[in-house]
Amino acid sequence: MNNYKFDTLSVHGGYSPEPTTHSNVLPIYMTTAYNFDSVEHARSLFALEQTGNIYTRLQNPTNTAFEERISLLEGGIGAVAASSGHAAITMALLTLCSCGDEVISSSTIYGGAINLLGKTFDRMGIKVHFADMDDLSTVEAKITDKTKAIFAEAIGNPKADIADIRGLSEIAKKYGIPLIIDNTFATPALLRPIEYGADLVIHSATKYLAGSSTVMGGAIVDSGNFKWKDNPRFPEFNTPDESYHGIVYADACGNAAFITKVRTHILRDIGACQSPFNSWVTMLGLETLSLRMKKHSENALKVAEFLQTHPMVLSVDHPALPGSKYYRLANEYLPDGCSGVFTFEIRGGREAGAKFCDNLKLLRIVANLGDTRSMVSHPATTTHSQLSDEQLLAAGISASTIRLSIGIEDVDDIISDISAALDACK
Ligand SMILES: Cc1ncc(COP(=O)(O)O)c(C=O)c1O
Secondary structure, rough: OOOOOHHHHHHOOOOOOOOOOOOOOOOOOOOOOOOOOOOHHHHHHHHHOOOOOOOOOOOOOOHHHHHHHHHHHHOOOOOEEOOOHHHHHHHHHHHOOOOOOOEEOOOOHHHHHHHHHHHHEEEEOOEEEEEOOHHHHHHHHHOOOOOOEEEEEEEOOOOOOOOOOHHHHHHHHOOOOOOOEEOOOHHHHOOOHHHHHHOOEEEEOOOOOOOOOOOOOEEEEEEEOOOOHHHHHHHOHHEOOOOOOEEEEEEEEHHHHHHHHHHHHHHHOOOOOOOHHHHEEEEEEEEHHHHHHHHHHHHHHHHHHHHOOOEEEEEEOOOOOOOOOOOHHHHHHHHOOOOEEEEEEEOOOHHHHHHHHHOOOOOOOOOOOOOOOOEEEEEOOOOOOOOHHHHHHHOOOOOOEEEEEHHHOHHHHHHHHHHHHOOOOO
16 A cells, blocks of 8 residues: 555555455444454464454454554554544553653643643643743753653644644654654645654544544554664663563564554553544545645635735734744645634734624634634633633733634635624624
8 A cells, every 4th residue: 555645545545345245435343342263363362473353442443444544644654543632642642651751742732732731641740841842942951861752733723833843853863752743733635744753643533534523533643763672761662561461562563662552551451442433434534635635725825815904803823824933834844735724813802702703604613623614713712711821822822812724615605704704893
């Protein structure tokens, strides 16, 4: 499959008609368990002497097809599906960190992830330091002997700020720390972080991968490029895992050490596995990923250009607009488009923001993004409402910030709707 190009992999990656039924389309294997040929067969599967299905918490053929497709699209060596984006982030970090360890995260990430990292991980004794990743020196300054990961979103939620993945990767490599990029907004159709040095890629498949606000999902993709063997930061990869037959991941699994440990240790224990049905729906979404991402990106840029001309708009934060702080990075990393999500500041603060949202007819007020339907949200009262004023400021969000997730409808209809709603606020 590796020889095929992106759009072919989007349709065929991970599945070809299986030999029993010759089903043309990937079947949904709604089963929790699998028959073993014999006790010896079961033993060898559990001992990782051969690969095969054991139990759906660990693997399932429909999930496997999704894992192979997303891995091929990202240019990785393997993936693990998860029940949500948060499940993927949690399992990736728990594979790397124990109590007392540290992570450096961008401060401009999804508000729910700021809570997860800053509060829930903190309760487990894993300290997450938030950094302004526009200034790479602040990232390097926060590295200690305990740092186990650097985490950023390729395109930040909601401000559509762009991570300098190459720069972050140079720092991460210098200290032997894996760089994790959440590629939910860009998707591999617009950006493949591994090509710029990311070691691990995370997805909320709930968004553009599934694409129509139908199912929750997540994925962790391993580049296979990180050196786990004899890395002093990661004794857990270089000493026997007593919970799994004494396996030493860096020795037994080579460059697949991480993604194997995610499955055999953390997915096994945490249990945040994906539903085969949700993987199947996500596979349908992936078939049209690049078509959709192109249209989302084109529509969003046209809407951003329109907003710049409207008197009710104070500013527009879209990275592909020439005035944007991220224009250079957008050209470097996202020449084919920057997805459908961006923000703008409305004149008149919270009150005008609410009036604008309430006056939209085509765009829906929804706590989600990455849908074929255009949607609006007010981060300060929804997705980022748990953040302190200080955290909101660090994430670049104010009471008058409006987030748009532009769909694939006719852009003239989207602009008419937004224009009428803005006029109603005058
Ligand atoms: C960039 C990003 N990553 C992760 C998540 C979490 O994903 P999920 O809602 O599927 O748990 C979100 C949710 O909005 C997100 O925007």
